[in-house]
Amino acid sequence: MSKNNLTEDKEDKGFSRRDFIKNISMGTAGAIAMATLAKTDKLHANEQTKRIDEPKNQPLKIEDVLKKARERLYPKCRVCHECDGVACAGEVPGMGGIGSGQSFKNNFIALQKIQLNMRTFHDVKKVNTSITLWGEKLSLPVLAAPTGGTTYNMGLKGKMTDDEYIDAILGGCIMAGTIGFAADGIGDPIEVFEIRLKAVKKYNGKAIVTIKPRTQDEIIKRIKMIEQAGALAFAIDIDSAGRAARALPGQTVEPKTPKQLKEIARSTKLPFIIKGIMTIEEAEMAIDSGAAAIVVSNHGGRVLDYTPGVAEVLPKIADKVKGKTIIFADGAIKYGTDVLKMLALGADAVLSGRHLLRGAVGGDKEGVALMINKMKSELIDSMVLTGTSDVKKVNRKIIV
Numbered sequence: 001m002s003k004n005n006l007t008e009d010k011e012d013k014g015f016s017r018r019d020f021i022k023n024i025s026m027g028t029a030g031a032i033a034m035a036t037l038a039k040t041d042k043l044h045a046n047e048q049t050k051r052i053d054e055p056k057n058q059p060l061k062i063e064d065v066l067k068k069a070r071e072r073l074y075p076k077c078r079v080c081h082e083c084d085g086v087a088c089a090g091e092v093p094g095m096g097g098i099g100s101g102q103s104f105k106n107n108f109i110a111l112q113k114i115q116l117n118m119r120t121f122h123d124v125k126k127v128n129t130s131i132t133l134w135g136e137k138l139s140l141p142v143l144a145a146p147t148g149g150t151t152y153n154m155g156l157k158g159k160m161t162d163d164e165y166i167d168a169i170l171g172g173c174i175m176a177g178t179i180g181f182a183a184d185g186i187g188d189p190i191e192v193f194e195i196r197l198k199a200v201k202k203y204n205g206k207a208i209v210t211i212k213p214r215t216q217d218e219i220i221k222r223i224k225m226i227e228q229a230g231a232l233a234f235a236i237d238i239d240s241a242g243r244a245a246r247a248l249p250g251q252t253v254e255p256k257t258p259k260q261l262k263e264i265a266r267s268t269k270l271p272f273i274i275k276g277i278m279t280i281e282e283a284e285m286a287i288d289s290g291a292a293a294i295v296v297s298n299h300g301g302r303v304l305d306y307t308p309g310v311a312e313v314l315p316k317i318a319d320k321v322k323g324k325t326i327i328f329a330d331g332a333i334k335y336g337t338d339v340l341k342m343l344a345l346g347a348d349a350v351l352s353g354r355h356l357l358r359g360a361v362g363g364d365k366e367g368v369a370l371m372i373n374k375m376k377s378e379l380i381d382s383m384v385l386t387g388t389s390d391v392k393k394v395n396r397k398i399i400v
C-alpha cells in the first residue's frame with residue numbers, strides 16, 4: 001500500500017513538473033514568441049520524458065518486473081501475490097500443480113507452518129551467506145531451479161524465446177553471484193536442449209544442466225554434450241518418470257533401477273544430482289547409486305497429486321543423510337526467511353523455481369538478479385534476528 005503510494009507520488013510529481021513548464025510557456029508567450037517557446041517547451045518536455053522514461057537511468061523495481069511478468073504470462077500464470085498453488089490448481093502443462101493441485105499447495109502450507117524463533121541476545125552483527133559448491137563460490141545458498149517449456153508451460157510464444165529465457169535465468173543468477181539450473185523440458189526436442197547448452201557455454205559452464213529420465217542411451221548422449229559445454233554438474237529429475245506409460249515417440253521417460261543410476265553415475269566425472277527425492281529410503285539409495293547431491297523435491301507438485309510438502313519430509317531425510325551428500329530442497333521458496341527455514345530443516349542450499357521464472361519473464365537477467373538480491377537481503381536480516389552467523393551452520397533451534 002505505502003509502496004504503491006510512493007510510486008504514484010513520484011509519477012504525479014513528474015507529470016506536474018512537465019505541466020508547470022508547459023503553463024509558463026503558454027502564459028508568457030505572444031504570437032511570435034510562442035513558436036520559440038514551444039520549441040523550448042518541447043525541449044524541456046523531451047528532457048523530462050527522457051528523465052522519466054529512460055529505463056537505463058531507473059533502478060528496476062520489483063513491482064514493474066511482476067507487472068510485465070503478469071502481462072506476458074497471463075493466463076498461464078496470474079502472478080499472484082503469494083504463489084500458493086490455488087489459482088492454477090490442475091494446470092499442468094502450465095504453471096500449476098497436477099490434479100487437485102494439493103502437492104503444490106502442500107509445499108506452500110508446509111513452509112508457511114514453520115515459524116522462526118526470534119533471538120536478539122547475542123553478538124551476531126555480520127553474517128556469512130556464501131557457500132562453495134564443487135569449487136564454485138556462491139554468494140548465497142539459492143540457485144534457480146530448472147524450469148522448461150517456455151511455450152507449453154509459460155505461453156511465451158512470440159513474447160520470449162527459449163534463448164532469451166535461459167539467458168535471463170543463467171545470466172541473472174551469475175549477476176547475483178550464484179548459478180542456475182538449465183531444464184530439459186519433456187516436450188522439448190534436442191534442438192532446445194542445444195540452445196540451453198549454448199547459454200551454459202556462454203557463461204563459462206557456470207550452470208547445472210538437467211536431463212529427463214530418458215532411456216539410458218539418450219541420457220548418456222546428453223551427458224557427453226553437457227561435459228563439452230563445461231557445466232559444473234548435471235541432474236536427473238527422476239520424478240518426471242510418471243509419463244513412462246504414455247511417452248511420446250522419441251521422448252521416452254522411465255523410472256530407474258539403482259543399477260541404472262549407478263551406470264549413469266559411472267559414465268562421467270561430473271557430479272550427479274538426483275532431483276525428486278521425497279523419502280528417506282530413496283535418499284539413501286541415491287547416495288548408494290553415486291549421487292553427489294539430491295534435491296528433496298516433489299517437482300513443485302507437478303507430477304504426483306497428494307504428496308506431502310517438501311518442508312514436511314526434509315527434516316526426516318536430512319537427519320539420515322546430512323553430511324553424506326549435498327542436500328538441495330525446493331518448493332514455494334520466495335523470501336529470505338523461506339531459505340533460512342529450509343536450511344534449518346536440513347538443506348545445504350535451495351532452488352527457487354516459479355519466483356525466479358517471473359523475474360526472468362518480467363525483467364530478463366536484471367529481473368532474476370533483483371529477485372535473488374532481495375532474497376539475500378531478507379536472508380541477512382533474518383539471520384541476524386535469529387542469531388545465525390553462517391548459512392553453513394544453521395541451528396534447528398531457530399525453528400519454533
Ligand SMILES: Cc1cc2nc3c(=O)[nH]c(=O)nc-3n(C[C@H](O)[C@H](O)[C@H](O)COP(=O)(O)O)c2cc1C
Pocket residue numbers: 094095096107145146147148149153154183184185186210237275297298299300301302330331332333351352353354355
Ligand atoms: C513451468 C515449470 C517447468 C518446470 N520444468 C522442470 C524441468 O524441466 N525439469 C525439472 O527438473 N523441474 C522442472 N520444474 C520443477 C522445478 O524445478 C521445481 O522443482 C519446482 O517448480 C519447485 O519450485 P517452486 O515451488 O519454487 O516453483 C518445473 C516447474 C515449473 C513451474
